[in-house]
Amino acid sequence: MNSYIQKIFILFFLILISTTRTLGKSQENPNVDTIYRSPNLFESDTLIQLSITTDLRSLVRDVGKKNKYYRARLSYYLSDSIVSMIVQIKTRGNFRKDRGICAFPPMRIKFNKVESSYTLFHNQGKLKMVTHCQNKNEKYQQMLIQEYLIYKAYNLFTPESFNVRLAEITYKDSKNQMGPFKKYAFFIEDLEDMANRNGKIPRYEKKIHPDHTLIGKVTKLAIFQYLVGNTDWGVPTLHNIKLIAKTPTSRPIPVPYDFDWASLVNAPYAIPHEKLNIKSIHDRLYRGYKRTAKDLEYIFREFKMKKEALYDIYINNPYLNDKEKERVLNYFDEFYEIIDNPKKVKAEFINNSRTIKYKK
Incomplete structure:
Protein backbone atom coordinates (compact mmCIF):
# COMPACT_ATOMS: atom_id res chain seq x y z
CA MET A 1 0.00 0.00 0.00
CA ASN A 2 2.82 2.38 0.93
CA SER A 3 4.54 1.56 -2.37
CA TYR A 4 1.34 2.34 -4.31
CA ILE A 5 0.90 5.72 -2.52
CA GLN A 6 4.54 6.52 -3.16
CA LYS A 7 4.11 5.89 -6.91
CA ILE A 8 0.99 8.12 -7.01
CA PHE A 9 2.87 10.91 -5.24
CA ILE A 10 5.81 10.72 -7.67
CA LEU A 11 3.45 10.78 -10.66
CA PHE A 12 1.62 13.82 -9.27
CA PHE A 13 4.92 15.60 -8.62
CA LEU A 14 6.12 15.01 -12.20
CA ILE A 15 2.81 16.33 -13.63
CA LEU A 16 3.09 19.42 -11.42
CA ILE A 17 6.63 20.17 -12.64
CA SER A 18 5.62 19.68 -16.26
CA THR A 19 2.64 22.01 -15.90
CA THR A 20 4.75 24.70 -14.19
CA ARG A 21 7.33 24.62 -16.96
CA THR A 22 4.65 24.85 -19.64
CA LEU A 23 3.09 27.90 -18.01
CA GLY A 24 6.48 29.60 -18.00
CA LYS A 25 6.91 29.22 -21.74
CA SER A 26 5.57 31.27 -24.61
CA GLN A 27 2.97 29.46 -26.69
CA GLU A 28 4.53 30.88 -29.83
CA ASN A 29 8.05 29.85 -28.82
CA PRO A 30 8.36 27.18 -26.11
CA ASN A 31 12.03 28.05 -25.64
CA VAL A 32 11.25 31.59 -24.42
CA ASP A 33 10.33 32.29 -20.81
CA THR A 34 7.52 34.85 -20.99
CA ILE A 35 8.00 35.73 -17.32
CA TYR A 36 11.48 37.06 -17.97
CA ARG A 37 11.11 38.38 -21.51
CA SER A 38 10.90 42.12 -22.12
CA PRO A 39 10.06 43.57 -25.54
CA ASN A 40 13.01 44.44 -27.74
CA LEU A 41 13.47 48.14 -28.52
CA PHE A 42 13.42 47.57 -32.28
CA GLU A 43 10.57 45.05 -32.44
CA SER A 44 7.93 47.75 -32.84
CA ASP A 45 7.38 50.92 -34.85
CA THR A 46 5.21 52.49 -32.15
CA LEU A 47 6.34 55.95 -31.09
CA ILE A 48 8.08 55.91 -27.70
CA GLN A 49 7.27 58.85 -25.43
CA LEU A 50 9.99 59.41 -22.90
CA SER A 51 11.79 62.11 -20.94
CA ILE A 52 15.47 62.79 -20.36
CA THR A 53 16.55 64.91 -17.39
CA THR A 54 20.17 66.04 -17.16
CA ASP A 55 22.43 69.09 -17.02
CA LEU A 56 21.11 69.89 -20.48
CA ARG A 57 22.71 73.28 -21.02
CA SER A 58 26.19 71.93 -20.28
CA LEU A 59 25.57 68.77 -22.31
CA VAL A 60 24.60 70.45 -25.59
CA ARG A 61 27.56 72.82 -25.34
CA ASP A 62 30.08 70.05 -24.67
CA VAL A 63 31.03 69.34 -28.28
CA GLY A 64 34.83 69.32 -28.10
CA LYS A 65 37.12 66.37 -28.76
CA LYS A 66 37.28 65.57 -25.04
CA ASN A 67 33.55 65.74 -24.40
CA LYS A 68 32.29 63.70 -21.47
CA TYR A 69 29.29 61.63 -20.46
CA TYR A 70 26.63 63.31 -18.30
CA ARG A 71 24.48 61.51 -15.77
CA ALA A 72 20.83 61.56 -16.82
CA ARG A 73 17.49 60.07 -15.87
CA LEU A 74 15.51 58.44 -18.66
CA SER A 75 11.83 57.74 -18.00
CA TYR A 76 8.89 56.45 -20.02
CA TYR A 77 5.32 55.32 -19.36
CA LEU A 78 4.42 51.64 -19.32
CA SER A 79 0.67 51.11 -18.91
CA ASP A 80 -0.18 52.98 -15.71
CA SER A 81 3.34 53.12 -14.31
CA ILE A 82 6.58 55.01 -15.00
CA VAL A 83 9.77 53.14 -15.85
CA SER A 84 12.83 55.14 -14.85
CA MET A 85 16.56 54.48 -15.04
CA ILE A 86 19.90 56.25 -14.76
CA VAL A 87 21.86 56.50 -18.03
CA GLN A 88 24.95 58.29 -19.29
CA ILE A 89 24.64 60.64 -22.27
CA LYS A 90 27.05 62.68 -24.37
CA THR A 91 27.21 64.53 -27.67
CA ARG A 92 28.54 62.72 -30.74
CA GLY A 93 29.05 63.14 -34.47
CA ASN A 94 31.22 65.24 -36.72
CA PHE A 95 29.41 67.71 -38.97
CA ARG A 96 26.23 67.98 -36.88
CA LYS A 97 28.30 68.34 -33.73
CA ASP A 98 29.37 71.79 -34.93
CA ARG A 99 27.29 74.37 -33.01
CA GLY A 100 27.28 76.54 -36.13
CA ILE A 101 25.29 73.76 -37.83
CA CYS A 102 23.22 72.27 -35.00
CA ALA A 103 22.33 73.97 -31.73
CA PHE A 104 21.29 70.54 -30.46
CA PRO A 105 23.81 67.89 -31.58
CA PRO A 106 23.29 64.13 -31.98
CA MET A 107 23.71 62.08 -28.79
CA ARG A 108 25.01 58.75 -27.60
CA ILE A 109 23.33 57.04 -24.65
CA LYS A 110 25.09 54.46 -22.50
CA PHE A 111 22.86 52.11 -20.54
CA ASN A 112 23.61 50.32 -17.29
CA LYS A 113 22.59 46.70 -17.90
CA VAL A 114 21.33 46.29 -14.32
CA GLU A 115 19.32 49.53 -14.41
CA SER A 116 17.82 48.70 -17.81
CA SER A 117 16.99 45.05 -17.10
CA TYR A 118 13.36 44.16 -17.81
CA THR A 119 12.84 47.49 -19.58
CA LEU A 120 12.47 48.43 -23.23
CA PHE A 121 16.22 49.06 -23.30
CA HIS A 122 17.35 45.71 -21.92
CA ASN A 123 20.53 44.27 -23.46
CA GLN A 124 21.46 47.65 -24.89
CA GLY A 125 24.97 48.96 -24.26
CA LYS A 126 25.49 52.19 -26.19
CA LEU A 127 22.97 53.59 -28.66
CA LYS A 128 23.25 56.42 -31.15
CA MET A 129 20.41 58.90 -30.96
CA VAL A 130 19.65 61.21 -33.89
CA THR A 131 18.22 64.50 -32.66
CA HIS A 132 16.42 67.52 -34.08
CA CYS A 133 19.47 69.80 -34.70
CA GLN A 134 17.64 73.11 -34.18
CA ASN A 135 15.26 73.91 -31.34
CA LYS A 136 13.09 76.66 -32.82
CA ASN A 137 12.64 75.80 -36.50
CA GLU A 138 9.92 73.18 -36.99
CA LYS A 139 11.35 72.30 -40.41
CA TYR A 140 14.03 70.31 -38.61
CA GLN A 141 11.36 68.08 -37.10
CA GLN A 142 10.27 67.07 -40.61
CA MET A 143 13.90 66.60 -41.63
CA LEU A 144 14.39 64.17 -38.76
CA ILE A 145 11.29 62.17 -39.74
CA GLN A 146 12.55 62.05 -43.33
CA GLU A 147 15.90 60.65 -42.25
CA TYR A 148 14.19 58.11 -39.99
CA LEU A 149 12.01 56.97 -42.90
CA ILE A 150 15.03 56.43 -45.16
CA TYR A 151 16.26 53.83 -42.66
CA LYS A 152 12.81 52.23 -42.69
CA ALA A 153 12.80 52.25 -46.49
CA TYR A 154 16.17 50.51 -46.66
CA ASN A 155 14.88 47.90 -44.19
CA LEU A 156 12.33 47.06 -46.87
CA PHE A 157 15.06 46.05 -49.31
CA THR A 158 17.42 44.13 -47.02
CA PRO A 159 17.67 42.90 -43.42
CA GLU A 160 21.37 43.86 -43.62
CA SER A 161 20.45 47.36 -42.53
CA PHE A 162 20.15 49.30 -39.30
CA ASN A 163 16.88 49.12 -37.41
CA VAL A 164 15.60 52.39 -35.94
CA ARG A 165 12.96 53.41 -33.39
CA LEU A 166 11.23 56.77 -33.31
CA ALA A 167 10.76 58.60 -30.01
CA GLU A 168 9.19 61.81 -28.79
CA ILE A 169 11.45 63.11 -26.05
CA THR A 170 10.76 65.71 -23.41
CA TYR A 171 14.11 67.24 -22.48
CA LYS A 172 14.41 68.67 -18.97
CA ASP A 173 17.30 70.65 -17.53
CA SER A 174 18.12 69.44 -14.02
CA LYS A 175 19.60 72.87 -13.19
CA ASN A 176 16.58 74.80 -14.56
CA GLN A 177 18.77 76.87 -16.89
CA MET A 178 16.59 75.85 -19.83
CA GLY A 179 12.87 75.30 -19.99
CA PRO A 180 11.57 71.83 -20.90
CA PHE A 181 10.80 71.15 -24.55
CA LYS A 182 9.56 68.21 -26.62
CA LYS A 183 11.13 66.99 -29.89
CA TYR A 184 11.34 63.91 -32.08
CA ALA A 185 14.47 61.74 -32.10
CA PHE A 186 15.29 58.21 -33.12
CA PHE A 187 17.55 55.44 -31.86
CA ILE A 188 19.82 53.47 -34.21
CA GLU A 189 20.57 49.80 -33.69
CA ASP A 190 24.08 48.97 -32.48
CA LEU A 191 26.47 47.73 -35.19
CA GLU A 192 27.29 44.44 -33.45
CA ASP A 193 23.61 43.76 -32.78
CA MET A 194 22.78 44.39 -36.45
CA ALA A 195 25.61 42.11 -37.54
CA ASN A 196 24.61 39.35 -35.10
CA ARG A 197 20.99 39.56 -36.23
CA ASN A 198 22.19 38.74 -39.74
CA GLY A 199 24.61 35.99 -38.68
Whole structure:
Protein backbone atom coordinates (compact mmCIF):
# COMPACT_ATOMS: atom_id res chain seq x y z
CA MET A 1 0.00 0.00 0.00
CA ASN A 2 2.82 2.38 0.93
CA SER A 3 4.54 1.56 -2.37
CA TYR A 4 1.34 2.34 -4.31
CA ILE A 5 0.90 5.72 -2.52
CA GLN A 6 4.54 6.52 -3.16
CA LYS A 7 4.11 5.89 -6.91
CA ILE A 8 0.99 8.12 -7.01
CA PHE A 9 2.87 10.91 -5.24
CA ILE A 10 5.81 10.72 -7.67
CA LEU A 11 3.45 10.78 -10.66
CA PHE A 12 1.62 13.82 -9.27
CA PHE A 13 4.92 15.60 -8.62
CA LEU A 14 6.12 15.01 -12.20
CA ILE A 15 2.81 16.33 -13.63
CA LEU A 16 3.09 19.42 -11.42
CA ILE A 17 6.63 20.17 -12.64
CA SER A 18 5.62 19.68 -16.26
CA THR A 19 2.64 22.01 -15.90
CA THR A 20 4.75 24.70 -14.19
CA ARG A 21 7.33 24.62 -16.96
CA THR A 22 4.65 24.85 -19.64
CA LEU A 23 3.09 27.90 -18.01
CA GLY A 24 6.48 29.60 -18.00
CA LYS A 25 6.91 29.22 -21.74
CA SER A 26 5.57 31.27 -24.61
CA GLN A 27 2.97 29.46 -26.69
CA GLU A 28 4.53 30.88 -29.83
CA ASN A 29 8.05 29.85 -28.82
CA PRO A 30 8.36 27.18 -26.11
CA ASN A 31 12.03 28.05 -25.64
CA VAL A 32 11.25 31.59 -24.42
CA ASP A 33 10.33 32.29 -20.81
CA THR A 34 7.52 34.85 -20.99
CA ILE A 35 8.00 35.73 -17.32
CA TYR A 36 11.48 37.06 -17.97
CA ARG A 37 11.11 38.38 -21.51
CA SER A 38 10.90 42.12 -22.12
CA PRO A 39 10.06 43.57 -25.54
CA ASN A 40 13.01 44.44 -27.74
CA LEU A 41 13.47 48.14 -28.52
CA PHE A 42 13.42 47.57 -32.28
CA GLU A 43 10.57 45.05 -32.44
CA SER A 44 7.93 47.75 -32.84
CA ASP A 45 7.38 50.92 -34.85
CA THR A 46 5.21 52.49 -32.15
CA LEU A 47 6.34 55.95 -31.09
CA ILE A 48 8.08 55.91 -27.70
CA GLN A 49 7.27 58.85 -25.43
CA LEU A 50 9.99 59.41 -22.90
CA SER A 51 11.79 62.11 -20.94
CA ILE A 52 15.47 62.79 -20.36
CA THR A 53 16.55 64.91 -17.39
CA THR A 54 20.17 66.04 -17.16
CA ASP A 55 22.43 69.09 -17.02
CA LEU A 56 21.11 69.89 -20.48
CA ARG A 57 22.71 73.28 -21.02
CA SER A 58 26.19 71.93 -20.28
CA LEU A 59 25.57 68.77 -22.31
CA VAL A 60 24.60 70.45 -25.59
CA ARG A 61 27.56 72.82 -25.34
CA ASP A 62 30.08 70.05 -24.67
CA VAL A 63 31.03 69.34 -28.28
CA GLY A 64 34.83 69.32 -28.10
CA LYS A 65 37.12 66.37 -28.76
CA LYS A 66 37.28 65.57 -25.04
CA ASN A 67 33.55 65.74 -24.40
CA LYS A 68 32.29 63.70 -21.47
CA TYR A 69 29.29 61.63 -20.46
CA TYR A 70 26.63 63.31 -18.30
CA ARG A 71 24.48 61.51 -15.77
CA ALA A 72 20.83 61.56 -16.82
CA ARG A 73 17.49 60.07 -15.87
CA LEU A 74 15.51 58.44 -18.66
CA SER A 75 11.83 57.74 -18.00
CA TYR A 76 8.89 56.45 -20.02
CA TYR A 77 5.32 55.32 -19.36
CA LEU A 78 4.42 51.64 -19.32
CA SER A 79 0.67 51.11 -18.91
CA ASP A 80 -0.18 52.98 -15.71
CA SER A 81 3.34 53.12 -14.31
CA ILE A 82 6.58 55.01 -15.00
CA VAL A 83 9.77 53.14 -15.85
CA SER A 84 12.83 55.14 -14.85
CA MET A 85 16.56 54.48 -15.04
CA ILE A 86 19.90 56.25 -14.76
CA VAL A 87 21.86 56.50 -18.03
CA GLN A 88 24.95 58.29 -19.29
CA ILE A 89 24.64 60.64 -22.27
CA LYS A 90 27.05 62.68 -24.37
CA THR A 91 27.21 64.53 -27.67
CA ARG A 92 28.54 62.72 -30.74
CA GLY A 93 29.05 63.14 -34.47
CA ASN A 94 31.22 65.24 -36.72
CA PHE A 95 29.41 67.71 -38.97
CA ARG A 96 26.23 67.98 -36.88
CA LYS A 97 28.30 68.34 -33.73
CA ASP A 98 29.37 71.79 -34.93
CA ARG A 99 27.29 74.37 -33.01
CA GLY A 100 27.28 76.54 -36.13
CA ILE A 101 25.29 73.76 -37.83
CA CYS A 102 23.22 72.27 -35.00
CA ALA A 103 22.33 73.97 -31.73
CA PHE A 104 21.29 70.54 -30.46
CA PRO A 105 23.81 67.89 -31.58
CA PRO A 106 23.29 64.13 -31.98
CA MET A 107 23.71 62.08 -28.79
CA ARG A 108 25.01 58.75 -27.60
CA ILE A 109 23.33 57.04 -24.65
CA LYS A 110 25.09 54.46 -22.50
CA PHE A 111 22.86 52.11 -20.54
CA ASN A 112 23.61 50.32 -17.29
CA LYS A 113 22.59 46.70 -17.90
CA VAL A 114 21.33 46.29 -14.32
CA GLU A 115 19.32 49.53 -14.41
CA SER A 116 17.82 48.70 -17.81
CA SER A 117 16.99 45.05 -17.10
CA TYR A 118 13.36 44.16 -17.81
CA THR A 119 12.84 47.49 -19.58
CA LEU A 120 12.47 48.43 -23.23
CA PHE A 121 16.22 49.06 -23.30
CA HIS A 122 17.35 45.71 -21.92
CA ASN A 123 20.53 44.27 -23.46
CA GLN A 124 21.46 47.65 -24.89
CA GLY A 125 24.97 48.96 -24.26
CA LYS A 126 25.49 52.19 -26.19
CA LEU A 127 22.97 53.59 -28.66
CA LYS A 128 23.25 56.42 -31.15
CA MET A 129 20.41 58.90 -30.96
CA VAL A 130 19.65 61.21 -33.89
CA THR A 131 18.22 64.50 -32.66
CA HIS A 132 16.42 67.52 -34.08
CA CYS A 133 19.47 69.80 -34.70
CA GLN A 134 17.64 73.11 -34.18
CA ASN A 135 15.26 73.91 -31.34
CA LYS A 136 13.09 76.66 -32.82
CA ASN A 137 12.64 75.80 -36.50
CA GLU A 138 9.92 73.18 -36.99
CA LYS A 139 11.35 72.30 -40.41
CA TYR A 140 14.03 70.31 -38.61
CA GLN A 141 11.36 68.08 -37.10
CA GLN A 142 10.27 67.07 -40.61
CA MET A 143 13.90 66.60 -41.63
CA LEU A 144 14.39 64.17 -38.76
CA ILE A 145 11.29 62.17 -39.74
CA GLN A 146 12.55 62.05 -43.33
CA GLU A 147 15.90 60.65 -42.25
CA TYR A 148 14.19 58.11 -39.99
CA LEU A 149 12.01 56.97 -42.90
CA ILE A 150 15.03 56.43 -45.16
CA TYR A 151 16.26 53.83 -42.66
CA LYS A 152 12.81 52.23 -42.69
CA ALA A 153 12.80 52.25 -46.49
CA TYR A 154 16.17 50.51 -46.66
CA ASN A 155 14.88 47.90 -44.19
CA LEU A 156 12.33 47.06 -46.87
CA PHE A 157 15.06 46.05 -49.31
CA THR A 158 17.42 44.13 -47.02
CA PRO A 159 17.67 42.90 -43.42
CA GLU A 160 21.37 43.86 -43.62
CA SER A 161 20.45 47.36 -42.53
CA PHE A 162 20.15 49.30 -39.30
CA ASN A 163 16.88 49.12 -37.41
CA VAL A 164 15.60 52.39 -35.94
CA ARG A 165 12.96 53.41 -33.39
CA LEU A 166 11.23 56.77 -33.31
CA ALA A 167 10.76 58.60 -30.01
CA GLU A 168 9.19 61.81 -28.79
CA ILE A 169 11.45 63.11 -26.05
CA THR A 170 10.76 65.71 -23.41
CA TYR A 171 14.11 67.24 -22.48
CA LYS A 172 14.41 68.67 -18.97
CA ASP A 173 17.30 70.65 -17.53
CA SER A 174 18.12 69.44 -14.02
CA LYS A 175 19.60 72.87 -13.19
CA ASN A 176 16.58 74.80 -14.56
CA GLN A 177 18.77 76.87 -16.89
CA MET A 178 16.59 75.85 -19.83
CA GLY A 179 12.87 75.30 -19.99
CA PRO A 180 11.57 71.83 -20.90
CA PHE A 181 10.80 71.15 -24.55
CA LYS A 182 9.56 68.21 -26.62
CA LYS A 183 11.13 66.99 -29.89
CA TYR A 184 11.34 63.91 -32.08
CA ALA A 185 14.47 61.74 -32.10
CA PHE A 186 15.29 58.21 -33.12
CA PHE A 187 17.55 55.44 -31.86
CA ILE A 188 19.82 53.47 -34.21
CA GLU A 189 20.57 49.80 -33.69
CA ASP A 190 24.08 48.97 -32.48
CA LEU A 191 26.47 47.73 -35.19
CA GLU A 192 27.29 44.44 -33.45
CA ASP A 193 23.61 43.76 -32.78
CA MET A 194 22.78 44.39 -36.45
CA ALA A 195 25.61 42.11 -37.54
CA ASN A 196 24.61 39.35 -35.10
CA ARG A 197 20.99 39.56 -36.23
CA ASN A 198 22.19 38.74 -39.74
CA GLY A 199 24.61 35.99 -38.68
CA LYS A 200 27.58 38.24 -39.47
CA ILE A 201 30.45 40.03 -37.75
CA PRO A 202 31.52 43.69 -38.08
CA ARG A 203 34.54 44.46 -40.28
CA TYR A 204 36.56 47.62 -39.85
CA GLU A 205 39.09 47.59 -42.70
CA LYS A 206 39.31 50.67 -44.89
CA LYS A 207 40.40 50.89 -48.54
CA ILE A 208 38.18 48.00 -49.60
CA HIS A 209 37.01 48.67 -53.13
CA PRO A 210 33.24 48.33 -53.65
CA ASP A 211 33.86 45.61 -56.24
CA HIS A 212 35.61 43.58 -53.53
CA THR A 213 32.38 43.50 -51.54
CA LEU A 214 29.38 41.36 -52.47
CA ILE A 215 28.53 42.81 -55.89
CA GLY A 216 24.75 42.41 -55.79
CA LYS A 217 24.57 43.97 -52.32
CA VAL A 218 26.72 47.01 -53.09
CA THR A 219 24.88 47.60 -56.38
CA LYS A 220 21.52 47.56 -54.59
CA LEU A 221 22.94 50.00 -52.03
CA ALA A 222 24.12 52.36 -54.78
CA ILE A 223 20.73 52.25 -56.51
CA PHE A 224 18.96 52.92 -53.21
CA GLN A 225 21.19 55.96 -52.57
CA TYR A 226 20.25 57.16 -56.07
CA LEU A 227 16.58 56.63 -55.19
CA VAL A 228 16.75 58.89 -52.11
CA GLY A 229 19.18 61.35 -53.69
CA ASN A 230 22.19 60.74 -51.44
CA THR A 231 25.79 61.11 -52.66
CA ASP A 232 27.38 61.47 -49.21
CA TRP A 233 28.84 57.98 -48.83
CA GLY A 234 31.87 55.93 -49.79
CA VAL A 235 32.88 52.31 -49.21
CA PRO A 236 36.72 52.54 -49.31
CA THR A 237 36.77 55.35 -46.75
CA LEU A 238 33.88 53.88 -44.72
CA HIS A 239 32.21 57.26 -45.10
CA ASN A 240 28.70 56.74 -43.72
CA ILE A 241 29.21 53.02 -44.37
CA LYS A 242 29.72 50.06 -42.04
CA LEU A 243 30.89 46.63 -43.15
CA ILE A 244 29.64 43.23 -42.01
CA ALA A 245 30.72 39.80 -43.23
CA LYS A 246 30.24 36.10 -42.60
CA THR A 247 33.91 35.62 -41.67
CA PRO A 248 37.01 37.82 -41.26
CA THR A 249 38.12 36.87 -44.79
CA SER A 250 34.85 36.64 -46.74
CA ARG A 251 33.56 39.42 -48.97
CA PRO A 252 31.91 42.07 -46.80
CA ILE A 253 28.50 43.69 -47.19
CA PRO A 254 28.35 47.51 -46.96
CA VAL A 255 25.58 48.93 -44.77
CA PRO A 256 24.70 52.65 -45.05
CA TYR A 257 23.83 55.11 -42.30
CA ASP A 258 23.62 58.91 -41.81
CA PHE A 259 21.31 60.05 -44.60
CA ASP A 260 20.98 63.70 -43.60
CA TRP A 261 22.54 64.92 -46.87
CA ALA A 262 19.96 63.08 -48.96
CA SER A 263 17.56 65.02 -51.16
CA LEU A 264 14.60 63.59 -49.22
CA VAL A 265 15.86 65.14 -45.97
CA ASN A 266 16.48 68.47 -47.69
CA ALA A 267 18.83 69.86 -45.04
CA PRO A 268 19.77 73.53 -45.62
CA TYR A 269 23.41 72.77 -44.76
CA ALA A 270 23.75 69.94 -47.32
CA ILE A 271 25.92 70.92 -50.29
CA PRO A 272 27.25 68.36 -52.82
CA HIS A 273 30.99 67.75 -52.88
CA GLU A 274 32.59 69.89 -55.58
CA LYS A 275 34.18 66.85 -57.26
CA LEU A 276 30.76 65.40 -58.04
CA ASN A 277 29.89 68.13 -60.55
CA ILE A 278 26.28 68.49 -59.45
CA LYS A 279 24.77 71.79 -58.39
CA SER A 280 22.28 70.60 -55.80
CA ILE A 281 21.60 67.63 -53.54
CA HIS A 282 18.36 67.25 -55.49
CA ASP A 283 20.31 66.35 -58.63
CA ARG A 284 20.54 62.58 -58.68
CA LEU A 285 23.95 61.01 -59.34
CA TYR A 286 24.60 57.28 -59.51
CA ARG A 287 27.79 56.55 -57.57
CA GLY A 288 27.88 52.83 -58.22
CA TYR A 289 30.31 51.08 -60.54
CA LYS A 290 29.52 49.91 -64.06
CA ARG A 291 27.18 46.94 -64.39
CA THR A 292 25.48 45.39 -67.38
CA ALA A 293 21.90 46.26 -68.24
CA LYS A 294 20.94 42.69 -67.34
CA ASP A 295 22.55 42.94 -63.89
CA LEU A 296 20.80 46.24 -63.23
CA GLU A 297 17.43 44.98 -64.40
CA TYR A 298 17.64 42.10 -61.93
CA ILE A 299 17.93 44.63 -59.07
CA PHE A 300 15.43 47.08 -60.59
CA ARG A 301 12.91 44.24 -60.54
CA GLU A 302 13.01 44.21 -56.74
CA PHE A 303 12.52 47.97 -56.58
CA LYS A 304 9.52 47.66 -58.87
CA MET A 305 8.02 44.79 -56.85
CA LYS A 306 8.35 46.79 -53.64
CA LYS A 307 7.18 50.12 -55.05
CA GLU A 308 3.77 50.04 -53.37
CA ALA A 309 5.25 49.02 -50.01
CA LEU A 310 7.85 51.79 -50.33
CA TYR A 311 5.22 54.45 -51.03
CA ASP A 312 3.09 53.14 -48.15
CA ILE A 313 5.94 53.77 -45.68
CA TYR A 314 5.58 57.47 -46.42
CA ILE A 315 1.85 57.72 -47.10
CA ASN A 316 0.94 55.99 -43.84
CA ASN A 317 3.40 57.80 -41.60
CA PRO A 318 1.41 60.10 -39.26
CA TYR A 319 4.37 62.36 -38.40
CA LEU A 320 5.25 63.49 -41.92
CA ASN A 321 3.14 66.38 -43.18
CA ASP A 322 1.27 66.27 -46.50
CA LYS A 323 3.60 68.70 -48.23
CA GLU A 324 6.62 66.54 -47.42
CA LYS A 325 4.80 63.38 -48.48
CA GLU A 326 3.97 64.90 -51.85
CA ARG A 327 7.58 65.98 -52.36
CA VAL A 328 8.87 62.48 -51.60
CA LEU A 329 6.39 60.70 -53.84
CA ASN A 330 7.15 63.03 -56.73
CA TYR A 331 10.85 62.34 -56.29
CA PHE A 332 10.20 58.59 -56.23
CA ASP A 333 8.02 58.89 -59.35
CA GLU A 334 11.01 60.36 -61.20
CA PHE A 335 13.15 57.38 -60.13
CA TYR A 336 10.62 54.85 -61.39
CA GLU A 337 10.23 56.70 -64.68
CA ILE A 338 13.99 56.43 -65.17
CA ILE A 339 14.32 52.71 -64.40
CA ASP A 340 11.35 51.97 -66.69
CA ASN A 341 13.12 53.65 -69.60
CA PRO A 342 16.04 51.67 -71.15
CA LYS A 343 17.58 54.81 -72.69
CA LYS A 344 17.56 56.64 -69.36
CA VAL A 345 18.94 53.55 -67.58
CA LYS A 346 21.84 53.49 -70.02
CA ALA A 347 22.48 57.22 -69.58
CA GLU A 348 22.18 57.31 -65.77
CA PHE A 349 23.42 53.92 -64.61
CA ILE A 350 25.78 52.69 -67.34
CA ASN A 351 27.29 55.61 -69.25
CA ASN A 352 27.38 57.77 -66.12
CA SER A 353 28.63 55.04 -63.76
CA ARG A 354 32.02 54.94 -62.10
CA THR A 355 34.84 52.85 -63.54
CA ILE A 356 37.94 51.40 -61.92
CA LYS A 357 41.02 53.50 -62.62
CA TYR A 358 44.18 51.47 -62.87
CA LYS A 359 47.52 53.08 -62.14
CA LYS A 360 50.07 52.93 -64.97
